[in-house]
Amino acid sequence: MTNPFYQKSLISVDNLKRADIELVFNTTRQMRELVEKKGGDDRLKRKILAALFFEPSSRTFSSFISAMQRLGGGIIPLPGMSFTSIAKGETLQDTARVFSKYADVLVVRHPEPGSVALVSNNSEKPVINAGDGINEHPSQALIDIVTIMSRFGNPEKIHILMIGDLAHYRPTNSLSKLLALFPGVRLSLATPAKVPLPENIREYLKAKNVDFREYNDFTDLIPETDVLYVTRVKKEYMEKSLYEEIKGSYKIDKRIVSRMKKGSLIMHCLPRIDEIAREVDTSPQSIYLSTQLENSLFVRMALLDLILRK
Numbered sequence: 001m002t003n004p005f006y007q008k009s010l011i012s013v014d015n016l017k018r019a020d021i022e023l024v025f026n027t028t029r030q031m032r033e034l035v036e037k038k039g040g041d042d043r044l045k046r047k048i049l050a051a052l053f054f055e056p057s058s059r060t061f062s063s064f065i066s067a068m069q070r071l072g073g074g075i076i077p078l079p080g081m082s083f084t085s086i087a088k089g090e091t092l093q094d095t096a097r098v099f100s101k102y103a104d105v106l107v108v109r110h111p112e113p114g115s116v117a118l119v120s121n122n123s124e125k126p127v128i129n130a131g132d133g134i135n136e137h138p139s140q141a142l143i144d145i146v147t148i149m150s151r152f153g154n155p156e157k158i159h160i161l162m163i164g165d166l167a168h169y170r171p172t173n174s175l176s177k178l179l180a181l182f183p184g185v186r187l188s189l190a191t192p193a194k195v196p197l198p199e200n201i202r203e204y205l206k207a208k209n210v211d212f213r214e215y216n217d218f219t220d221l222i223p224e225t226d227v228l229y230v231t232r233v234k235k236e237y238m239e240k241s242l243y244e245e246i247k248g249s250y251k252i253d254k255r256i257v258s259r260m261k262k263g264s265l266i267m268h269c270l271p272r273i274d275e276i277a278r279e280v281d282t283s284p285q286s287i288y289l290s291t292q293l294e295n296s297l298f299v300r301m302a303l304l305d306l307i308l309r310k
């Protein structure tokens with residue numbers, strides 16, 4: 001079987017197919033077993049990953065670094081670019097050329113939509129989009145779909161309710177597009193009125209004939225939800241006045257969770273601020289601090305393995 005990820009950049013989920021997701025799913029399972037049995041191996045020895053993060057990150061940065069090291073590779077970790085020549089005015093294009101001479105794969109986070117595609121267009125090596133502004137976060141969406149599949153199998157016939165500031169949330173943009181590959185999935189998208197679903201995502205879902213509806217109040221949907229995906233208000237992408245208006249609009253607490261189906265899941269790709277009460281962390285539905293978080297390492301190991309090895 002050919003490996004469609006080999007030496008390819010991952011900038012958007014747009015071109016991924018179901019077979020690609022299944023390949024990531026199966027490779028992720030192998031990575032979990034590898035880590036559980038041996039902690040890792042040396043299959044990426046002498047390969048180098050450059051992590052160029054122009055925005056803060058805990059999970060994406062650290063899990064890619066951990067993934068590379070668990071597979072025997074080396075790293076150029078730049079958490080914040082203020083000590084690179086970007087601070088002297090070097091362009092993103094030249095930065096891409098430089099790091100693609102030193103590394104075998106670039107993992108890039110940047111606040112501007114389209115910026116990671118620009119890096120990719122100027123890089124001799126594959127580039128993974130670790131989040132470009134309010135646009136996409138493909139590796140997070142793969143983590144999320146793998147997590148959903150490990151609970152439900154192929155996510156056909158399940159009801160996924162995403163809530164929060166979907167106007168600025170790149171992981172749910174990418175995840176919604178991936179879910180469009182599974183006919184029969186029901187998608188409910190609930191946002192405060194001031195931060196609606198991005199128009200390009202609405203159009204994408206319509207074009208793919210996804211069964212989706214938009215809401216402002218999600219509470220009636222809770223008993224018929226299989227996956228409740230909670231998001232943070234992205235304070236860093238909005239005016240202070242808008243943040244003050246919408247913060248705290250939605251909060252998942254034990255009372256809401258008590259109305260959820262047995263076997264349903266609560267997901268959040270983190271960081272969580274106050275949109276899920278701490279009392280919910282120990283609910284059987286809550287997997288944001290366990291399976292979903294663990295998968296961030298295993299899926300990124302799978303991606304690096306697939307991109308760097310034929």
Ligand code: CP
Nearest residue numbers: 057058059060269270
């Ligand atoms: N989920 C996620 O992207 O987290 P970080 O911003 O901490 O990388």
